[in-house]
Amino acid sequence: MALTFANEPDARRYSMRDGNTLVGVLDYAVNASTIALTRAFTQPPFRGKGYAAELMEFAVNDIESTSTLRIVPSCWYAAQWFDRNPERAGLLSR
Numbered sequence: 001m002a003l004t005f006a007n008e009p010d011a012r013r014y015s016m017r018d019g020n021t022l023v024g025v026l027d028y029a030v031n032a033s034t035i036a037l038t039r040a041f042t043q044p045p046f047r048g049k050g051y052a053a054e055l056m057e058f059a060v061n062d063i064e065s066t067s068t069l070r071i072v073p074s075c076w077y078a079a080q081w082f083d084r085n086p087e088r089a090g091l092l093s094r
Contacts, residue, residue: 003051005058014059016051024051026059026078034093035069037078056081064091 004017014026024042028035037059042052056078063069070093073079082089 003054005055007059007062014055014062016055016058018046024055026052026055028059030069033068033070034072035063035067036072036074038074040075040077052077053081060088060091070094 002018003023006015006017008015012028012030014028016023016025022043023046024040026037027039027041028037030036037056040052040056042055060071063071071078071082071091072093073082082092
């Protein structure tokens with residue numbers, strides 16, 4: 001499987017694909033100086049394989065390297081990901 005990741009700003013989401021097949025998405029909303037990660041979704045056949053964590057890592061790395069936005073983990077999965085990755089907490093909105 002050759003996964004590709006992308007930021008799709010017109011759709012306000014990060015996506016992960018296997019070829020043309022959409023594996024998962026991470027929706028977001030930008031508001032002034034913050035970006036809220038509002039929903040993580042993995043297609044049922046791909047669940048339980050760690051793909052959501054890979055997509056989160058891609059998104060967080062992209063946000064960190066391309067903007068000065070602070071992250072608001074609005075969905076349970078994003079909040080849980082930051083709990084498991086406390087070294088990235090400096091990116092969170094205070």
